[in-house]
Amino acid sequence: MTTGKLIYIVDDEVDICKLVSRELERYGHTAQAFHNGVQAQYALKRHKPDLVIIDLGLPDMDGLSLVRQLMDTCQTGVMILSGRNSLPDKVLGLELGADDYVSKPFDPRELVARANSILRRMEKMATQSFGERPSKQAQFGDWNFDPRTLTLANANGIEEVLSTAEAEILISLLKSPKQILSREQLLKERDSGFDRCIDVRMSRIRKKLEANPSNPRLIKTVYGAGYMLTVDVIWN
Template identity: 55%
Template sequence: MHKKDLIYIIDDDRDICDLACSELEYYGYDIRVFNTGTLALQALRGMTPALCIIDLGLPDMDGMALVKALSDKPDVGVLILSGRGSLPDRVLGLELGGDDYITKPFEPRDLVARVHSLMRRLGLSQENRTPGRGVRKAQFAQWLYIPTTLTLSHSSGKNYTLSTAEGDLLNTLLGSNKQILSRDRLLGEQAIPYDRSIDSRMSRLRKKIEDNPKEPQIIKTVYGAGYIFAVDVSWIE
């Protein structure tokens, strides 16, 4: 029997929780609801969900702090569901580790579609975690990258663990190497008008993989168009 994907909903609005829970359970997800950040953090120490849906206005902590804490868990996706709809809040939420952002009020089917998309894009579904299935790894410019663990290893011995947002960015670049990708394409469904957060995310990634981030040779800027992953990529299992 196929194991259901586990999702945590962390929100103190019971009506919102009931609506989201009902809709997601209908589409086959296993849902746990927590009305405080503290309870969610306690649960995370015992069982790791595929995805956390987080309200920023929690009664016991700022939801942004919870988003940031989850950025250290590369195998957990983060979808922010909040009444804070301002551009600064959206950009900050994504920069701190959120993988997508939905403002309240929301359409239940939109929430389901976003969840489905994140599961596919980040490889969070149980289908992608089947024991015995080969783990794909990318090799480029003396680097070995494992998407499932977000780990980067260099032949010189350097090792990094990427944030979920950095890993998502690298996955997109690796999948379209030697193609020019616009900022909107790289942001995908997170795209916000005038959002420049992709630039800072790109800067952090370059600092890890480039010999000289000020003169990048792996991820090059194409001025006025976007970025291009300029080296060969090979995938192994």
């Protein structure tokens, strides 16, 4: 079990913060609660947590703005915890890079299980090796991917940083080029809030990789089967 991690909870409902904090601490984590976005932003400047659990309905800002900021400035896990249950909100949250979306009301034990799933994936990404050399990078098409920093770079100087969930999907494709991978294979142990998570994250990856994301060249959709990376991959 993943334990001993620092987790921020950003929610204006004091009772929910206490409930989530108590459950996380019962499983060995350290939890700190913040009741508005400004408090959380100040804390994030001082110390980077392993995971941030964010309510979308904050009193001083839209929680999605905080999610966007975390994706731009801080490599940390992100879980959205919200009373907004509409599909557009879920899709937007995952498109911005959140690792999971949990709707209120929720089971505290399920929330901790989802949090631990995110933390396990992040630990796996941090220690994952390819062959005997963990520093190997992947060259494919016009791109180079460094699994140590989750960074994509091309010859034109463009760099893109992937979220942990996006990087996991890309690595699966890079390890099986020119093979169709089903959504179930790409999902792995991910406990997503809804079954379109792979499609949403694939859309994010394509926006970073493809010159024309609506007509992708590198990652093709094989309708009814899954996705396929269409080019060769060189690890070096």
